[in-house]
Amino acid sequence: MTTLLSRTIQADGLATRILEAGRGEGPAVVLLHGGLPGLVPYAGGSHLWGALPEALARARRVIAIDSPGSGGTPAGDGPLTLEVLARHACAAIAAAVDGPVHLVGHDTGGLVGAMVALEKPALLASLTIVASAAAAPSGDGVDNLTFFAAPSPATTRQAQFWAFDRMSYAHHHIDDALLDAAVAAAESEAHQAMLRRMADPAAAAALATSVLRAKFGVFRAAREAAFPVPTQIIAAAEDPLVSRDHMLWLFRIIAQHQPATQFHLINRSGSFPFREQPEPFLQVLTAFQDGLIAEVA
Structure with a gap:
């Protein structure tokens, strides 16, 4: 069995896990x-990936990054915006790896990954965007009620289970390891510091505005010229946060000028296809990456 090793690197001034x-x-x-503090009731961090890193590590090097205010990375100073997250991701990739990487971003991480592709395309061999309401075109303006009446406080196992269950097609993947890690992340000073910051309406507005700014910046760039890296879109058929149609439109926007673009739909899955359907997810992810390597060869 592959063992994940934890270490700390310096990225954009933060001691990043x-x-x-x-x-x-x-x-x-x-x-x-994904799972930014203040946006969703579950605590984000690299623990969300479940067994995917170990499965990938059987044939390749894998690195999972904790974003600012999540997991083992401190919140830092100043407001949290998508620009801050993209700058941190670029710095972390450059510090951890020599050469271009296959970047996989889930949820908000998918939009951050798209920004990295536009700003620092030399860092990437490819981009995979997974179940990302942030990256997909916006809907019809109707409020999404998935997290309506979330239990409080969010630091309990019951509250974390409630959030994961609301986002899932079935609850079989919500195991003790996930809940233990999510509770620990929710109780951490980094997460709590970010929550205190996001309680300020101005800070929350700055983050929401940056999501829209980043989203439309990606769409504009993809429409005006070829998206700079091969891109894979993985949607989940039962995702309560973003429909398959919205993810398909994201594919169409990028594919119109980037021929190396693929779309995959994972059935019987909610917002965490890499946890809920790990084998199909691993198959489509590695097939895309290996196919790009074969083309270069």
Whole structure:
């Protein structure tokens, strides 16, 4: 069994926790999680990926990055925006890996990954965007009630289970390891500091505005010229936060000028296809990455 090793690197002035494992001759795989403090009731961090890093590490090097205010990375100073997250991701990738990487971003991490692709395309061999309401075109303006009446405080196992269950097709993947890690992350000073910051309406507005700014910046760039890296879109058929149609439109926007673009739909899955359907997810992810390597060869 592959063991994930935890270490700390300096990225954009933050002592950033990463998990890494595996070896391989091709590009490393870098994982960017979702679950920003203040946006969702579950606590984000590299623990969200479940068994995916170990599965990938059987044939390649894998690095999972904890974003500012999540997991083992401190919140830092100043407001949290998508620009801050993208700058941190670029710095973490450059510090942890030599050469371009296959970047996989889930949820908000998918939009951050798209910003990295536009700002620092030389860092990436490819981009995979997974179940990302942030990256997909906006809907019809109707409020999403998935997290309505979330239990409080969010630091309890019951509250974390409630959030994961609301986002899932079935609850079989919500195991003790996930709940233990999510509770620990929710109780951490980094997470609590970010929550205190996001309680300020101005800070919350700054983050929401940056999401819209980043989203439309990606759409504009993809429409005006070829998206700079090969891109894979993985949608979940039963995702309560973003429909398959919205994810398909994201694919269409990027694919119109980037021929190396793929779309995959994972059935019987909610917002965490890499946890809920790990084998199909691993298959489509690695097939895309290996196919790009074969084309280069």
